[in-house]
Amino acid sequence: MIREKADLEMAESLAKEINVNLTLANMLVNRGVDSFQKAKDYFRPDLDKLHDPFLMKDMDKAVERLSEAIRKEEKILIYGDYDVDGTTSVALAYGYFKEFYPYVEFYIPDRYKEGYGISERGVRYAAENNFQLIVSLDCGIKAIEKVTLAKELGVDFIICDHHTPGEQLPPAVAILDPKRKDCLYPYKELSGCGVGFKLIQAFSVFQGKDPAKVMVYLDLLAISIAADIVPITGENRVLTFYGLERINNNPRPGIKALILRSQIEKDIEISDIVFKIGPRINASGRLEHAKASVELLISKELEDALARAEIVDTVNAARKNFDENITKEALTMIQSMEEVKQMKTTVLFKEDWHKGVIGIVASRCIEKYYRPTIILTESNSKATGSARSVFDFDIYEAISECSDLLEQFGGHKYAAGLTMAVANVPAFQSRFEEVVSSRITDIHMKPVLEIDDEILLDQINYKFYNILKQMAPFGPGNPEPIFCVNQVYAENVRILKDKHLRFNVVQDGQETKPVCIAFGMADKNIYPDEIIYKMLNRKMRFDLAFEIRENTFRNNSSLQLYVKDIKFD
Known part of the structure; x- marks a missing residue:
């Protein structure tokens, strides 16, 4: 869905004050940046403005x-x-x-x-x-x-x-x-x-x-902010901005070793921490002991850090294997029980699931069955679980309503942990379903792609993109801008590596025909027996949601569109 338009008068005033177009001004106002001073603070983060x-x-x-x-x-x-x-x-x-x-x-x-x-x-x-x-x-x-x-x-x-x-x-x-x-x-x-x-x-x-000796730890802080998925707004945005700067220019040996193990050959972004660096740090605590991750992060010499990072990387590979196998088991359990498939929640328990990956499994289940999810396993003769939520639904509050059945719980709106007697699991499953059903709406139950604005293809140029880049770092509270173009069609459609799509998008009356990359969509079904690849080749009209990215190949740079969704007529 397209985000609600900001107050037109406010957006027009901001556009004039900071010399940007109305599309950009609308995006900024929707992010709480509605004055010249706020725009200055937003685009020019300043460590001197951290709170006392x-x-x-x-x-x-x-x-x-x-x-x-x-x-x-x-x-x-x-x-x-x-x-x-x-x-x-x-x-x-x-x-x-x-x-x-x-x-x-x-x-x-x-x-x-x-x-x-x-x-x-x-x-x-x-x-x-x-x-x-x-x-x-x-x-x-x-x-x-x-x-x-x-x-x-x-x-x-x-x-x-x-x-x-x-x-x-x-x-x-x-x-x-x-x-x-x-x-x-x-x-x-x-x-x-x-x-x-x-x-x-x-x-x-x-x-x-010396205050400078405190600031050398901003690289660790940026990793925590990204990996814990806290809002990248206000003070967090300043801390993340300078933390990323340190990671990219002068990382401590442990972080340098993780970057090398992750094979990241560009400037580190929040997404690199979330999907590559963070999981490696997390892995030792999930499968073995998190002391190994701390020892890696406090390493003084790169040679020592590289050896420790290799160990952490090996554990992370094992974690992926557990994650995949348990996810398959969990999805099979849901699919085999018609009553569970019709519920508003997923609460699964199996005594031998690996405690270290149940949070990841909960997230994977949400990708398939979009609803509040709790995955439980047995640990120290107790049922211990990880909870994950869907957009704008407070799972912590829902769990709180079941607190009399629990021995311990804690967490946030979107993620929580809980422990209970094994005997209480059936009662908890029933109560949690009852609580969530009374609060959740149809809006919560469907994945939402929030689009900043509809634009024309000719608006996509480097002047526009360079301002978008200055809005980084992106994350909760400051999402990466997503745009849409409507009633377009595709040319030069190709399949890459048997699973991705590459094509040019064409809009009537517009000269720009940017390249689009649609990851994992080569064999995606829109309708039974209709895959996106065939529909694009027939030049069927569609609406396109995308992020704008820069691609560099053999020293030549160009703007590409990373496809988030395609909606055919």
């Missing part, structure tokens, strides 16, 4: 406790989750403090033996090894019992989290979370690593240290 970290509730307590620990030479344990956000958070905080303070170590819980978040085993490890302070990153906001235990054992906690708090907060020395109801920090969508970054930023100010 001391605006975050408890930040003063956190830096004072850290300073006290360092002054007294207390042992500090940096504790983080096992996903990309958690491991980058640990690498950031541990890397920063280890540069000048020797009595600091890091701890990542074992996904299979300890589960998500703060574990009793982790707390007891700290107490038994004489750590007086734990700094938790990307977890802890609901760990009331574990933080209470730590306090009883003489271990203080500083919690850095970005998940939604419960009604009661843990008894920590300081709790940094912009989503706290009593936190006045202006930007609420930081990643877990982002909260950790604000902590070291505040500590640097408090101690009078």
Whole structure:
């Protein structure tokens, strides 16, 4: 669907102020950029405009406790989750403090033996090894019992989290979370690593240290923002912009090694992190132990980093195999049960599915059956699951309605984790279906392709494209622009590598005939016994949705259209 047009008067005013056409002005206003100053901030991100970290509730307590620990030479344990956000958070905080303070170590819980978040085993490890302070990153906001235990054992906690708090907060020395109801920090969508970054930023100010030594960690922060799929708006956009700049110009050895293993031979974009770099970092925590990813990210020498990246890459290849096999099993289960096929939700349980890939499997199931999905497996005699949602449906709230059947849950609007007694699975399946059915609408149940505007093919030129490029980095809250042209037809249709399509698109009255690339559409059926390739060859009229990309081949560059969807008359 085409996004609702912005207020015409506002768009026309902005177009005049910043000297762009109305199409671009409309896109900017729809992204909240509706004045000259906002446009300046948007197109020229500035690190000097980051928010004061001391605006975050408890930040003063956190830096004072850290300073006290360092002054007294207390042992500090940096504790983080096992996903990309958690491991980058640990690498950031541990890397920063280890540069000048020797009595600091890091701890990542074992996904299979300890589960998500703060574990009793982790707390007891700290107490038994004489750590007086734990700094938790990307977890802890609901760990009331574990933080209470730590306090009883003489271990203080500083919690850095970005998940939604419960009604009661843990008894920590300081709790940094912009989503706290009593936190006045202006930007609420930081990643877990982002909260950790604000902590070291505040500590640097408090101690009078060189602020440049904080900014070297922006590469890790950009990876966390991209991989955790938080909005790339406001402060996150500034942090991501400069983080990507660092990744492309001066990456740390661990990230350089991941780029080489991923065989990326161009400037890194958000999509490269989401689909290539992030999964490799995630793999060790999914199948083995995430400590390997942290050790990779804190490597000092490229030779060491390359060896560690090879190990992580091997684990990632194994992860792909698990992912594919379990996805096939899950889809077969749905297809074999007519009642399940008719539901508004998918909740599947199988005791021997690999816990490390069930979140990926949930996403794959949504690609086939577009509805809120939870995939459960057995771990430590409990049913443990990962939940994924569809566009604009809050799965965290729906799970909350079933909390009496759960032992633990947490997450966001679009992704969550949960644990329950195995015996409760049937009751949960029934309740979750009931809750979702009462809230979900037909709009939620169909994949939505949001199109920024309808344009003419002659509008596609380098002047237009160069402005679009300046709108990057793209991601949630600032999506890559998608346009459409209507009533067009194709010429020079070819199949590439047996699965992709390449053709020129033609519009009546327009001179421009750009090349289109349609990935994976060579044998796609639009109607029974009708594939896109044959319909294009017959010069049938269609509407086309696409992104504009630059293609360089043998030093010659041109603009191409990456097809998102084709709709025939």
